Amino acid sequence: MKKTPYIFLLLALAFVMCTKSENSAGDKLFELIAKGNLEQFKAAVDASSDLNTTNSSGYSLLNYSIKEKESSIALFLIESGADVNAMSTTKSSKSPLMYAVKYKQLEVLKLLIEKGANLDVKNPDGHDVLYYANKYADREVMSILADHITLYDGVDGPYIFYSDEKVESVSVNIKHELVREDMSGKSEFDVELPEPYKTFKVQLKGKHEREEAIYPIAEKVLVVADIEGDISAFVDLLKSNHVIDEDYKWIFGNGHLVLNGDFVDRGNYVTQVLWLIYKLESEAENAGGKVHFIIGNHEDMLLRGNWKYTQQKYKAIASSLAIGYKDLYGNGTELGKWLRTKKLIAKVGDCIFVHAGLSKELLDKNLSVEELNNTAIPYIGTDRDVRAGIELIDFLYGRMGLLWYRGMVVDYKDYLKISSQNLDALLDFYKAQRIIVGHNVVDEVSFDFGGRVVRVDVDHHEEAQALLIVNGETFYRVDDKGQKEKL
Incomplete structure (x- = not known):
């Protein structure tokens, strides 16, 4: 019995030596x-x-x-x-x-x-x-x-890049292959959509200029927000509400289509959504109508190269081209040039359209609709540290600014929902009756503050919806099946 502790000691020592030998090897x-x-x-x-x-x-x-x-x-x-x-x-x-x-x-x-x-x-x-x-x-x-995994996950593009040497198109075809093409001397190209949707043609614009921000009452205004790359919801809404036909051509006459921000990020068909908007702009103008593309926080994030809400396929494309994500929409690209001319706020009749909302703090800036756009547009997509050095720009693109303020719909973190009194002050300053906002998801397109705020951001995956305004005074909730309900 007395030998037992020694046996255990010898065994333990042998184990340590063996382990040490193994570790040493x-x-x-x-x-x-x-x-x-x-x-x-x-x-x-x-x-x-x-x-x-x-x-x-x-x-x-x-x-x-x-x-x-x-x-x-x-x-x-x-x-x-x-x-x-x-x-x-x-x-x-x-x-x-x-x-x-x-x-x-x-x-x-x-x-x-x-x-x-x-x-x-x-x-x-x-x-x-x-x-x-x-x-x-x-x-x-x-x-x-x-050769072994799907990098690009579906059709995409084209991205059109300009350089001193040439104009190049980069796209992803139905076989998930990256295709590069010399576009020099060409002005028309195809945009492929996933089945069952059709391919459509786009004509390049000669130049890009900033648009007016204030327009008289229109006979019809359809307002869509926060599509976020969902081409099916977007196409279905436009077709069912007679904005486009089966070939995606404008049939809305002199009507106005207001796109109230956040048409990019999250979804798999961001580029196709942008090209469809790009195409419809020209067709609407030719018919006496208008497309208003309002910049949302996600458009700004995309242009700044913020990848947080971006699908993997876009990162893979940028990586394959050995460029940063934001370079897909840089100043040397067609979509990048075009997006940087868009406005942050518009007024049609007595309705203000802005992606997130207007805070009471904005009143202290004493800026008209035109002044807001003229001040903010040059800084679309610029780095946040650049904006931080300019107090007014930092405000306009900050948490109380036009792209991020949530107080017209909800209490949010360190501030409360806007008061009725402050809302009236804003409406009075901008000589408007209503402010139409996206940015905050609600159950359905709906009124708040007795109709002075109209909320149009819904979950389009559940049921795609939009706002239809007739003659500036009658408001309808419409959906992707053509159903219409008066608000």
Whole structure:
């Protein structure tokens, strides 16, 4: 009995020595990777070697060799049976594929895929291989991945880029392929939509100029807000309310179509939505009508390159072109030039149209509708730090400004919903009877403050709705099936 403690002690010591020996062997392998010595590394590996051992930092041998850009060692490990899906346990955990993408180890990337590495795996942060491909933008990496995963997820484009040398169109076709075309000397192109929707033609505009912001009462005004890249909801609303025909041509006569902001982000068909608006503008003008595109916070975010609400496909396109997301809509692109001429506020008859709303603090600025646009439009899409240095611009694009203020619909964080008295002061200053806003999702297009505020942002996935104003005095809630209900 007295010998028992000694036996346990000897066993524990043997275990410690064995573990130390294993760790020592593993540490030696990591040291050889750091030195980049393939032959010594091969010599140090034998039948007893654990090829999936990790170091104190949480890297497996394979992940560490990719991170250190020792591709020859990484290739040897893969061929020798190392786990091609071993996630590191570092703070930012990644798989071998993710490391190969991040560090542009092309041959390693190819072999990992060949050996069955999981292309769909996500790390604890929810990031997948495509996330890192987008983040570290490399055309060769994208080219390899394109043979195995769908990068672009549906038709898109075109994006039209201008340079001193040429005009280039970039689009994604029905086969999910990125297509580049020389557009020099061409003025017309096709925009593809997902089935069952039709392709339509667009004629390039010769130039882009800022528009007037104040118009007399129109016979018919259809107001749509917050489509956010949902081409089906947009097309269905326009068709069912006789704004466009089956071929997406303007049939609204001298009517006005007011697009009250946030037509981009979130959805999968942002570019097609923009091109349809672009096309309808010219057709409306020719018929004596008008399309008003009001800038929302998401249009501004898109032009600033804020990717927060952007679908993966757009990041993949930008990555494949080795440009930033905002460069898809830069000053050297057709859509970018066009969007930067749009207004932040409009008035038709006695109705004010603005994406988010007007705060009582705006009254202190003493700016007319025209002055608001003239002041704000030059700063659409500019960096926030630039705006921060200009007090008035910082306000107009800030939380109490036209793109973000929520107080016409709800209490919000550190401020309350606008009072009836302050609303009346705003209406009196702008000589208006109503303010039409989007930005805040409501159950249905509806009145508030006895009709002085009209709320038009709804969940279009549930039921697409719009506002129809007839002769400036009768208001209807309409939907994508052509149903109409008086407010």
